[in-house]
Amino acid sequence: MKNNSLSEISNYIKDNDDYLIIGHIDPDGDAVGSIMAYKFLLNSLNKSAKILLHSDISSKYKMVFKYLKNNDYYVCTTNSNLNKLDDFSNAIVLDTANLERLGQYKKYINKKYIINIDHHQDNSRFGNLNYVNAENSAVGMIIYKQLQFLNVDIKKELGTAIALAVLADTGSLKYPNSDPDSFRLIADLKEKGIDIVEINRFLGSYPSVKYLKMLAEALHNIQVDKTDRIAWLVLSNQEIKNIKINIEEINNLVNYPRDIRGIEVGISFIEKKQDFIDISFRSHSYLDVSKIAHKFGGGGHPRAAGTKVEGSLNKVIKDVLDEVKRNV
Numbered sequence: 001m002k003n004n005s006l007s008e009i010s011n012y013i014k015d016n017d018d019y020l021i022i023g024h025i026d027p028d029g030d031a032v033g034s035i036m037a038y039k040f041l042l043n044s045l046n047k048s049a050k051i052l053l054h055s056d057i058s059s060k061y062k063m064v065f066k067y068l069k070n071n072d073y074y075v076c077t078t079n080s081n082l083n084k085l086d087d088f089s090n091a092i093v094l095d096t097a098n099l100e101r102l103g104q105y106k107k108y109i110n111k112k113y114i115i116n117i118d119h120h121q122d123n124s125r126f127g128n129l130n131y132v133n134a135e136n137s138a139v140g141m142i143i144y145k146q147l148q149f150l151n152v153d154i155k156k157e158l159g160t161a162i163a164l165a166v167l168a169d170t171g172s173l174k175y176p177n178s179d180p181d182s183f184r185l186i187a188d189l190k191e192k193g194i195d196i197v198e199i200n201r202f203l204g205s206y207p208s209v210k211y212l213k214m215l216a217e218a219l220h221n222i223q224v225d226k227t228d229r230i231a232w233l234v235l236s237n238q239e240i241k242n243i244k245i246n247i248e249e250i251n252n253l254v255n256y257p258r259d260i261r262g263i264e265v266g267i268s269f270i271e272k273k274q275d276f277i278d279i280s281f282r283s284h285s286y287l288d289v290s291k292i293a294h295k296f297g298g299g300g301h302p303r304a305a306g307t308k309v310e311g312s313l314n315k316v317i318k319d320v321l322d323e324v325k326r327n328v
């Protein structure tokens with residue numbers, strides 16, 4: 001499927017106005033950094049733009065939200081609130097492989113002129129303009145490359161948002177997708193005075209003591225297969241209830257099995273609701289986990305993918321592990 005070029009998309013953006021900016025549900029650092037970066041660059045172009053959020057993440061991500069005013073973003077909690085968005089003729093959709101990943105906003109965004117910028121290889125090209133390039137470690141990287149067509153200066157807020165996006169999706173330049181361009185981007189932003197140390201400190205820290213208690217429970221359940229190539233952890237709904245942690249706080253657990261030395265595939269099984277299991281996959285060097293996620297109705301990247309499966313926890317774990325073992 002053919003892409004539009006970044007210069008073509010940049011020309012459209014310069015010639016038009018009124019943009020909604022949105023990323024995928026359960027936003028990660030790349031989604032948050034990208035939507036922020038787009039808001040800041042549209043501000044520089046004197047365009048009217050609003051960020052559309054799936055939930056209020058302003059306190060968690062205050063690192064970038066401190067540069068925004070309250071009316072720079074919306075969180076729509078009911079369908080009637082969505083009417084507020086009628087004035088916007090364009091939607092910029094970032095880091096989102098398909099419209100399903102927009103949750104309740106899908107139907108609404110569908111009616112707009114859509115600019116789709118992403119780095120998921122399985123992106124469905126749902127936009128009126130599409131730029132999908134899986135060679136880029138993060139959407140933040142694509143936005144950075146686009147700046148040359150827009151003549152936008154990298155001020156502190158824009159640089160921080162882009163660095164957050166790239167550092168999040170590359171694990172602070174540690175993951176296999178950390179190509180020379182990612183290192184150069186971070187070096188360039190560091191030279192421009194962006195506080196890379198502070199962003200890494202944010203990304204590498206624990207959100208709360210409750211998170212650590214939850215982590216202790218999840219790590220207690222970690223297992224490795226006979227070949228020492230597959231490691232996984234499990235957190236049941238009962239355990240989540242016992243710890244009384246908000247399920248939105250539970251993320252990144254898959255990094256722990258993945259980070260065992262010698263492991264190729266790390267998997268996390270999180271039973272967020274009874275019989276509804278969130279599964280994340282990470283691989284180190286060769287297994288394309290997006291293919292495995294696809295078999296179970298999900299998707300993602302070759303080294304990082306995920307899905308949600310309905311079923312009893314033990315049965316789901318067995319089915320997934322059988323599939324991984326056949327492929328690893």
Ligand SMILES: [Mn+2]
Pocket residue numbers: 030031095119137138139169
């Ligand atoms: Mn991403």
